Amino acid sequence: MRNIIATACALLWALPAMASAEASHAQSSTPVINVVGVDHVGINVPDMEQAVTFFQNTFGFEPVTEIKDPPVDAGFKKLFDVHASSSVKSIKMLRAGDGANIELFKFDAPDADHAQPHYDDAAAAHIGFYVDDINQAVGQLRKAGVTVLTDPIVVNAGETAGDSWVYFLTPWGAKLELVSYPSGQAGERAAGVHLWRAQSVLSPTSGKSLDPQAVRTLVQGYVGMLNDTDAASRKKFLDAHYTDNTIFNDPEGLAVGRDELNELLGKLQARNRGWTFKVIGEPQIQHGNFRIQWKYGPASDPEKILGEDIVATQGGRIATTLVFLNKVPQ
Structure with a gap:
């Protein structure tokens, strides 16, 4: 789909690259480390081939690297809280437009909970994709057979005024989001910080900046x-x-x-x-x-x-x- 760029939970740069902190507002304290940006968002999928096909065909995201059957011993499982009976089958990294990469994990995990979390569960998370025209994007998703939960919801008041958003489902039932705010959000000016959002001037894999x-x-x-x-x-x-x-x-x-x-x-x-x-x-x-x-x-x-x-x-x-x-x- 044209002009869809990954945003990753609507907070893709911890330190906005374009609006300097010193020019916008004083920081309350010095950060422990200086983060350049969000590199990737990791999600578990029940079927790697299905997930890659969905992200490729729906958004044009491209698989770049893969690790197959990495050795995971008992010590690692205990440290990272992985079920003792589980094994990692595949880890794939996708290039997602001009946003953070998406890392897909496929486990063989007979004792894991395979149900999707409720929206209000502590472990629930989602990825938000930025689009230039959310109404057009929703129409294209529905035409492709993707389940979209509502029509785009337009925010007209408060700090997020100017934002439009909608949730849709992956084939395995995970919730993802589309967002769009081409004129910015009201709270950006009050905070003096420009929220990061990808621009459609880049092709998904060109990686080229302006001359x-x-x-x-x-x-x-x-x-x-x-x-x-x-x-x-x-x-x-x-x-x-x-x-x-x-x-x-x-x-x-x-x-x-x-x-x-x-x-x-x-x-x-x-x-x-x-x-x-x-x-x-x-x-x-x-x-x-x-x-x-x-x-x-x-x-x-x-x-x-x-x-x-x-x-x-x-x-x-x-x-x-x-x-x-x-x-x-x-």
Whole structure:
């Protein structure tokens, strides 16, 4: 299925790569270790071939490595709380789009509990997959014969406003989730942290980031557009470098589409005549995203406002821009 990217329980980066902690909020303590991100999510499956086929055919996930019949002695079983009668038959790692890998375990376990846990059991867990269009994705799942528990549930209030989600079942009865929040969630701005979510600019196995020189060129034009007081001139750049339904999420308001963004920029410039927007340092690239730090102000106080923009691209065009303010006038 096109554009489905694994998210792993809706928390795929313990330290968000694009929104720095120092720019968003002070940490209460120093972490014991610095975690780069979530490498994989492990799940037990009753039939390895069935599980691999399901993930391949439904989502395009690709098996990469396999360990067959690893030796597991009594000491290991005791240490890891494995039934004495069990043996490990296979461990497979799947590449799951631009998210965490998925590790599948197949045990020969005659004494284990083979029933799926209840949703509220302590051992229950699930994986969430991010999709660009959740309604389309649900339709495709149902067409493929996958059991989807409800229609997409849209959240309109609270910290997760902007999120849509739905649960579906694997052939062996495990619950998985689809999530989508292309305009972000309300709580992201309040927390000053951008939740990680995969971008569809990557093919599932390409592993390629944006080209640094192309990003520099795009940023140069981006800066020029933000400083351009002529709406017609801005429109030319927007039409050439922004998607039709681009989203610009700014503290001043949410603009959806190029025309709304052009109007919003015009209002900001009219309010702050003579102010200049300048980028600080080089853009930081993370796969399909890039982050730029900037300053904005008049000649007498060029750093009157400091902030950073997190920009997501799609097909070489800007699809989403999240604006964070790190310093504002008191």
